[in-house]
Amino acid sequence: MLWAKTQGRAKYNLATSGVASFSLRDLPVTIDQLEINGDSTYGYAPLQYAIAKKCGVDPDCVVAAAGTSMANHLAMAALLDPGDEVLIEQPTYELLTSTLLYLGAKVKTFVRDEDNGYALDPAEVRRAITPKTKLIVLTNLHNPSSVLVPDPVLRDIGDLARGIGARVLVDEVYLDAVYTGTPKTACLLGPEFVVTSSLTKVYGLSGLRCGWILAEPDLARAMWRLNDLFASIPAHPAELLSVVALENLEQIRMRARKIVEADRALLKDFLARQGGISSPRTEFGTTAILRLTQGNVDDFLARLRTEYKTSAVPGHFFGLPNHFRIGMGVDTEMFREGLRRINRALGPL
Numbered sequence: 001m002l003w004a005k006t007q008g009r010a011k012y013n014l015a016t017s018g019v020a021s022f023s024l025r026d027l028p029v030t031i032d033q034l035e036i037n038g039d040s041t042y043g044y045a046p047l048q049y050a051i052a053k054k055c056g057v058d059p060d061c062v063v064a065a066a067g068t069s070m071a072n073h074l075a076m077a078a079l080l081d082p083g084d085e086v087l088i089e090q091p092t093y094e095l096l097t098s099t100l101l102y103l104g105a106k107v108k109t110f111v112r113d114e115d116n117g118y119a120l121d122p123a124e125v126r127r128a129i130t131p132k133t134k135l136i137v138l139t140n141l142h143n144p145s146s147v148l149v150p151d152p153v154l155r156d157i158g159d160l161a162r163g164i165g166a167r168v169l170v171d172e173v174y175l176d177a178v179y180t181g182t183p184k185t186a187c188l189l190g191p192e193f194v195v196t197s198s199l200t201k202v203y204g205l206s207g208l209r210c211g212w213i214l215a216e217p218d219l220a221r222a223m224w225r226l227n228d229l230f231a232s233i234p235a236h237p238a239e240l241l242s243v244v245a246l247e248n249l250e251q252i253r254m255r256a257r258k259i260v261e262a263d264r265a266l267l268k269d270f271l272a273r274q275g276g277i278s279s280p281r282t283e284f285g286t287t288a289i290l291r292l293t294q295g296n297v298d299d300f301l302a303r304l305r306t307e308y309k310t311s312a313v314p315g316h317f318f319g320l321p322n323h324f325r326i327g328m329g330v331d332t333e334m335f336r337e338g339l340r341r342i343n344r345a346l347g348p349l
């Protein structure tokens with residue numbers, strides 16, 4: 001996160017993970033709809049209903065949180081005691097692991113194998129699970145690869161968890177980037193599932209910090225109480241704006257879709273021609289993880305930045321030292337030029 005906040009940017013910024021920012025002026029809202037203080041205690045009712053409606057769950061299952069970041073922290077803090085055993089996918093989003101370690105969990109991993117296109121293989125979870133496992137953590141879409149976990153696989157993972165009284169935490173912050181036949185939230189698959197998400201990555205609304213946890217009502221209540229230690233009450237203007245955003249969500253999502261799809265077409269073409277890179281072909285999502293077939297990634301990225309003004313995320317943040325991650329959905333001309341520059345930096349094969 002320190003790297004992303006301080007070193008990610010460049011003229012051709014491919015170190016992104018979410019779509020282009022959505023502007024306040026494009027949201028159908030006027031100043032008289034806003035207020036500084038409101039009736040928000042354990043949730044602001046209109047926002048609770050709007051999130052519940054979007055996700056197809058009961059409002060009692062929704063815990064609002066400041067982005068998926070706080071949703072993950074709050075969910076893990078409510079589900080775990082220090083010393084509890086947790087299984088997490090590898091590779092994954094680094095902050096999930098560091099939050100688990102911060103909370104004193106005993107972290108074990110299961111592999112999402114590059115040679116298997118980073119697919120989630122329940123056999124890997126079965127191999128790693130023990131009667132002491134309290135929580136299984138995964139991302140869907142997968143960060144960094146954007147690979148989708150199909151429902152039957154999620155059900156298998158849910159069965160494994162239920163068999164030992166564990167839960168499954170699914171971070172779905174990228175899931176709505178599946179634009180056709182968008183899968184329903186894993187929360188609907190059973191009470192062992194706890195889900196986190198937000199309006200950040202796929203909607204360009206990061207500044208609203210509109211995030212949430214979905215969990216069965218008893219657990220949701222416990223999370224609300226725990227949140228009294230963390231955030232207590234959210235910023236009310238952001239709650240009001242989030243309600244408006246949720247009312248107009250499909251238009252907001254479709255604006256970014258065009259850019260994501262144009263960028264993905266460019267990426268496919270790039271991968272087909274560029275032998276110095278290997279990567280699974282994915283249909284969805286705003287990120288892709290690329291393997292450099294020769295040479296040192298950190299040296300390559302340093303040269304890419306200084307000589308070609310182009311940035312990408314070093315793979316070591318995901319435990320993939322021979323890889324780097326690029327992002328789609330911000331600006332197609334920038335993405336096209338960034339790929340051109342990667343081609344030039346790789347040189348003739």
Ligand SMILES: Cc1ncc(COP(=O)(O)O)c(C=O)c1O
Pocket residue numbers: 017066067068069070093139143171173197198199200201206211
């Ligand atoms: C898997 C995953 N979860 C959560 C986050 C943070 O999301 P938010 O901006 O909603 O806090 C990120 C950001 O990169 C992410 O990749």
